[in-house]
Amino acid sequence: MPRPAHRLTPQRRAVLEAIQGSHNHPTAAQIYAQVKAQHPRVAFGTVYKALDLLSRTGQILQLEFGDGASRYDGRVDRHDHAICTGCGRLVDLDPQLPKDLAVRASRASGFVINQHMIQFFGLCPDCSQAGVARPA
Amino acid sequence: MPRPAHRLTPQRRAVLEAIQGSHNHPTAAQIYAQVKAQHPRVAFGTVYKALDLLSRTGQILQLEFGDGASRYDGRVDRHDHAICTGCGRLVDLDPQLPKDLAVRASRASGFVINQHMIQFFGLCPDCSQAGVARPA
DNA sequence: GTTTTTGCAAAATGTTTGCATTGTA
């Protein structure tokens, strides 16, 4: 049986463009707001379904930093992230990592490792300058 | 003004022990179930308040892997994790990382980095042997 | 006696689901 077609509908395109066009790693709510500007009748459920489809097909990345809402990333090659615990700002990072990191983790855990990702937590330039207290 | 006292009440102790006594990185629901065995009248809210207090005071770690519920870790020194995308099993890892990793991330991002943590995603031995399809 | 903590219930949040309708190959 042939797998279903997955059309790139206007709504899905708008969701994808909202993510790729923003370097803010937007939340679903922010994406919904932006898509709604072009498609006033769009539903929240449609946005979530599009996000699910796009991430399952590897066109976007869904990030979870434990601060409530998922964040979405249009960059899908392997990279890392820093998140500001003051304001939630999220930036991509490309630190040089040991080439055999995943292999060693796999050996140590017995897991078959498919993916790895570093989360850096801290304060962005604005928040550290503004003297936002860092969390305990 | 002196900071509040934070008593180690029986409920809080039970929460802490449920986490430290388990190497499963339990969810709040699992912790609640275990605490309830000793304290049948304990409330979900009490468990959440205890989890919040314990993690704010650095006695436990709250982990978020984007699979719904938070997981809690009694090990609080810096380390990393692998999670099984098949069954949710979560294990601690200690890969050797470049000593200047956080410094370089800080320089590259302009962030003041307080903490970093690697998430390895893959299949645990049981799931990979059982042939659980890995996610796309 | 004052302050902290609990238990309970309600509410908030983010996300998922069911389904009739609409759109499209």
Place this chain on the structure above:
DNA sequence: TACAATGCAAACATTTTGCAAAAAC
């Protein structure tokens, strides 16, 4: 005409909150 996708609303899971009663210092 068949299949996929949308819009809408209800349901869901997890977590947070408000507050009176209970417990601890």
